[in-house]
Amino acid sequence: MASPLMKILTISGSLKATSFNTGLLRTLAHMAPEGVTVVEASIADIPMFNEDLEVAGLPASVATLKQQIAEADGVIISTPEYNFSYPGVLKNAIDWASRGPVRPFADKPVATISVSPGNFGGIRAQTDLRRLMHSIGAHVLPKPEIAIPQAKLKFDDDRRLTDEATRAMITTLIEKFSAFIRVHNSQASE
Amino acid sequence: MASPLMKILTISGSLKATSFNTGLLRTLAHMAPEGVTVVEASIADIPMFNEDLEVAGLPASVATLKQQIAEADGVIISTPEYNFSYPGVLKNAIDWASRGPVRPFADKPVATISVSPGNFGGIRAQTDLRRLMHSIGAHVLPKPEIAIPQAKLKFDDDRRLTDEATRAMITTLIEKFSAFIRVHNSQASE
Amino acid sequence: MASPLMKILTISGSLKATSFNTGLLRTLAHMAPEGVTVVEASIADIPMFNEDLEVAGLPASVATLKQQIAEADGVIISTPEYNFSYPGVLKNAIDWASRGPVRPFADKPVATISVSPGNFGGIRAQTDLRRLMHSIGAHVLPKPEIAIPQAKLKFDDDRRLTDEATRAMITTLIEKFSAFIRVHNSQASE
Amino acid sequence: MASPLMKILTISGSLKATSFNTGLLRTLAHMAPEGVTVVEASIADIPMFNEDLEVAGLPASVATLKQQIAEADGVIISTPEYNFSYPGVLKNAIDWASRGPVRPFADKPVATISVSPGNFGGIRAQTDLRRLMHSIGAHVLPKPEIAIPQAKLKFDDDRRLTDEATRAMITTLIEKFSAFIRVHNSQASE
Numbered sequence: 001m002a003s004p005l006m007k008i009l010t011i012s013g014s015l016k017a018t019s020f021n022t023g024l025l026r027t028l029a030h031m032a033p034e035g036v037t038v039v040e041a042s043i044a045d046i047p048m049f050n051e052d053l054e055v056a057g058l059p060a061s062v063a064t065l066k067q068q069i070a071e072a073d074g075v076i077i078s079t080p081e082y083n084f085s086y087p088g089v090l091k092n093a094i095d096w097a098s099r100g101p102v103r104p105f106a107d108k109p110v111a112t113i114s115v116s117p118g119n120f121g122g123i124r125a126q127t128d129l130r131r132l133m134h135s136i137g138a139h140v141l142p143k144p145e146i147a148i149p150q151a152k153l154k155f156d157d158d159r160r161l162t163d164e165a166t167r168a169m170i171t172t173l174i175e176k177f178s179a180f181i182r183v184h185n186s187q188a189s190e
Numbered sequence: 191m192a193s194p195l196m197k198i199l200t201i202s203g204s205l206k207a208t209s210f211n212t213g214l215l216r217t218l219a220h221m222a223p224e225g226v227t228v229v230e231a232s233i234a235d236i237p238m239f240n241e242d243l244e245v246a247g248l249p250a251s252v253a254t255l256k257q258q259i260a261e262a263d264g265v266i267i268s269t270p271e272y273n274f275s276y277p278g279v280l281k282n283a284i285d286w287a288s289r290g291p292v293r294p295f296a297d298k299p300v301a302t303i304s305v306s307p308g309n310f311g312g313i314r315a316q317t318d319l320r321r322l323m324h325s326i327g328a329h330v331l332p333k334p335e336i337a338i339p340q341a342k343l344k345f346d347d348d349r350r351l352t353d354e355a356t357r358a359m360i361t362t363l364i365e366k367f368s369a370f371i372r373v374h375n376s377q378a379s380e
Numbered sequence: 381m382a383s384p385l386m387k388i389l390t391i392s393g394s395l396k397a398t399s400f401n402t403g404l405l406r407t408l409a410h411m412a413p414e415g416v417t418v419v420e421a422s423i424a425d426i427p428m429f430n431e432d433l434e435v436a437g438l439p440a441s442v443a444t445l446k447q448q449i450a451e452a453d454g455v456i457i458s459t460p461e462y463n464f465s466y467p468g469v470l471k472n473a474i475d476w477a478s479r480g481p482v483r484p485f486a487d488k489p490v491a492t493i494s495v496s497p498g499n500f501g502g503i504r505a506q507t508d509l510r511r512l513m514h515s516i517g518a519h520v521l522p523k524p525e526i527a528i529p530q531a532k533l534k535f536d537d538d539r540r541l542t543d544e545a546t547r548a549m550i551t552t553l554i555e556k557f558s559a560f561i562r563v564h565n566s567q568a569s570e
Numbered sequence: 571m572a573s574p575l576m577k578i579l580t581i582s583g584s585l586k587a588t589s590f591n592t593g594l595l596r597t598l599a600h601m602a603p604e605g606v607t608v609v610e611a612s613i614a615d616i617p618m619f620n621e622d623l624e625v626a627g628l629p630a631s632v633a634t635l636k637q638q639i640a641e642a643d644g645v646i647i648s649t650p651e652y653n654f655s656y657p658g659v660l661k662n663a664i665d666w667a668s669r670g671p672v673r674p675f676a677d678k679p680v681a682t683i684s685v686s687p688g689n690f691g692g693i694r695a696q697t698d699l700r701r702l703m704h705s706i707g708a709h710v711l712p713k714p715e716i717a718i719p720q721a722k723l724k725f726d727d728d729r730r731l732t733d734e735a736t737r738a739m740i741t742t743l744i745e746k747f748s749a750f751i752r753v754h755n756s757q758a759s760e
Contacts, residue, residue: 014241015238015239015240015242016240016241016242017242044238044240046238048205048234048236048238048278048279048282049205049272049277049278049279050205050206050234050279051204051205051206052205052206052207082239082281082285082288083284083285083288083322083325083326084321084322084325085281085318085322085325086281087239087281087282087285088238088239088278088279088280088281088282088283088284088285089238089239089240089278089282089285090278091272091275091276091277091278091281091282092238092277092278092279092281092282093278094273094278095272095273095277095278095279098272098273128275131274132273132274132275135273135274135275136273
């Protein structure tokens with residue numbers, strides 16, 4: 001019997017057109033094995049969180065994001081590092097998604113990655129991101145922990161990940177995360 | 191000889207019209223002694239950070255905020271707590287202000303406050319905010335550390351801080367922060 | 381058929397004879413329902429971590445602690461707050477326990493509590509403790525998050541927790557943690 | 571007129587005989603220019619913090635450390651990373667030093683470094699260490715931020731730092747920290 005399809009949602013913490021983080025997630029989407037569908041979320045249209053807006057009616061971009069998270073079997077977030085932590089942009093999207101009667105990140109399998117042009121690969125942003133995801137009850141993949149430093153050497157001009165050693169790490173991440181999701185889903189369906 | 195005027199800029203981490211944090215900062219503005227001018231910044235119009243926008247030309251709202259910070263003798267930031275940390279909205283504004291050739295938070299005296307309806311007064315958001323401000327080179331007032339819990343009991347319906355014990359803490363904060371700024375300015379002008 | 385016994389290990393982050401955290405854990409042991417055995421670990425004899433000591437042979441106190449963690453179905457850690465984080469003493473014990481070929485905290489159900497004489501109940505120490513436990517792969521109970529402020533008002537002179545509202549929170553914690561362990565064990569035994 | 575002597579105290583977060591962090595600080599001591607005396611503190615004999623011990627009389631090792639900090643013009647701390655943060659051993663020494671009527675870290679110039687055999691140079695330990703030092707009122711040098719990864723490639727068998735690029739970074743650190751101390755001392759003596 002064929003395995004059921006698995007749906008993974010990706011979220012990039014950067015809005016820049018030539019973002020390494022976005023490029024990484026697109027590369028990852030192409031590397032996914034048969035049976036794993038990867039969908040790219042967009043947080044570009046999510047407004048600054050304001051409870052008055054929320055009361056007036058959830059913005060469509062937020063409703064879409066929450067729906068996408070709810071429908072996914074797992075979420076992979078890739079973050080740049082600004083001022084030694086995650087971008088405000090990414091925190092803002094997660095702040096929106098973590099509120100209200102429907103909280104799709106609760107108990108949701110989540111994997112994190114970080115990419116930076118510097119030497120430390122955004123590891124501090126990723127550490128803060130994991131703390132944030134734990135705080136809203138996500139089920140965070142502990143290992144591998146992939147932080148990609150010196151991005152300029154590892155991506156081509158179209159922001160495709162070309163570095164073989166890093167590609168092998170991403171392959172491992174996809175395998176481990178898929179297994180993590182399968183265990184999670186089998187438990188949830190008992 | 192009269193003391194020169196001192197200018198303090200306030201930034202609220204909440205955009206909500208009835209925010210306790212905004213209310214606190216407005217109350218504080220009215221409590222400032224003669225010679226201290228308090229100006230309220232607005233981060234409501236600051237867009238999500240996107241390096242492409244920055245390259246295309248600094249948005250006017252960001253330029254204004256950076257100018258206000260640069261002209262102030264000190265900045266007081268009051269933050270709510272979302273998911274155990276500062277709001278993405280506030281981090282986003284600071285991300286913008288911390289970039290580019292002019293970095294007005296560098297060596298700028300900064301005081302932090304947090305207010306929440308819960309029991310812990312947003313202390314974790316404030317702790318993260320202090321770490322963030324240190325990371326961009328701000329000169330952070332170490333004490334007092336004011337985290338105001340159970341805000342509903344301490345503000346009136348117009349979000350004026352009415353609790354006497356808390357008002358006394360704010361008076362102390364203003365005094366300590368003014369002295370902190372004066373020492374800083376006297377050193378800078380040598 | 382009777383439920384199998386459940387064994388919970390408690391670790392206090394304070395070595396002081398009259399510690400509120402130790403008192404809390406002893407009170408909790410008395411509150412455990414039939415079928416739940418609570419054993420108190422001691423970290424008082426654990427030496428400062430030094431890899432040279434580790435190479436020379438694991439100190440008996442460390443071997444005992446690791447054995448106790450391995451045999452427990454779950455671990456409850458109660459921490460005071462020193463300088464806005466967990467005590468070095470507690471981090472040191474966890475540093476020892478997290479190393480070597482046998483890593484008993486991996487995938488172990490863990491619940492955290494904090495107690496302080498101040499207003500914030502040691503919540504920042506507890507937040508850092510949760511981050512630490514996640515980093516070594518422990519399976520941390522997300523809710524309830526109990527931080528007990530103003531301990532002097534809530535314990536008697538023998539450091540028994542007497543405050544009824546707080547006792548009710550501890551009862552809830554024991555129930556939730558027992559259920560969390562049962563789900564975990566049923567999955568592990570599949 | 572000759573400059574007055576400047577005294578710097580170094581503290582290594584590792585007790586291991588062949589520690590890279592200790593080796594780094596010893597190398598640094600040899601690199602100090604004329605007029606700068608570097609003294610190495612030892613935290614090996616500092617007991618686990620226990621308030622009962624403190625009440626019974628400050629242990630001699632703690633009294634010595636506090637005296638050394640008080641007499642130094644500045645303190646340089648080099649930390650390894652255990653479980654993504656500073657060692658319990660180092661936190662314990664700082665916990666002791668931060669308590670009691672005399673608090674020698676208050677307003678003391680402090681510089682931080684981290685060294686690790688891994689790829690990220692212990693940067694997360696160092697980030698936590700900076701937060702800790704800020705929380706006790708130390709005056710932390712913001713830049714440079716030196717985290718030395720892949721230590722095995724950069725030290726010789728006697729744990730002397732031999733990597734030229736890293737040695738240049740340490741030279742810069744000594745210069746910047748000396749200047750930071752001089753500004754601090756000139757202000758304090760007004």
